[in-house]
Amino acid sequence: QVQLVESGGGLVQPGGSMRLSCAASGSISSINVMGWYRQAPGKQRELVADILTGGRTGYVDSVKGRFTISRDNDKNTVLLQMNSLLPEDTAVYYCNYRSSVHTAWGQGTQVTVSS
Numbered sequence: 502q503v504q505l506v507e508s509g510g511g512l513v514q515p516g517g518s519m520r521l522s523c524a525a526s527g528s529i530s531s532i533n534v535m536g537w538y539r540q541a542p543g544k545q546r547e548l549v550a551d552i553l554t555g556g557r558t559g560y561v562d563s564v565k566g567r568f569t570i571s572r573d574n575d576k577n578t579v580l581l582q583m584n585s586l587l588p589e590d591t592a593v594y595y596c597n598y599r600s601s602v603h604t605a606w607g608q609g610t611q612v613t614v615s616s
Contacts (some may be wrong), residue, residue: 502599503526506523513614529598550564552579
């Protein structure tokens with residue numbers, strides 16, 4: 502099993518920045534993908550960004566140039582730096598871990614962008 506613990510989130514004004522972090526523990530595979538999804542009220546959960554063990558990243562078009570995902574393989578952590586936040590970024594953000602053996606989700610953290 503793999504467990505994920507998220508931190509960060511809260512209220513931020515439009516144009517502001519916020520950082521989310523996620524720490525994985527348990528049966529971590531040497532090759533895995535970690536990422537962040539989000540789900541806004543009334544909408545489906547969507548992939549925001551992910552990063553492979555080797556460092557290759559992917560982003561949904563709506564956050565490109567504003568969000569940066571990074572990871573520390575030694576600490577099994579993944580960070581999501583969010584800049585130039587928009588009200589439409591408001592959602593519950595979920596950390597995700599995927600390998601050939603396990604899939605895990607964090608508990609979710611609320612990000613609210615509002616003045």
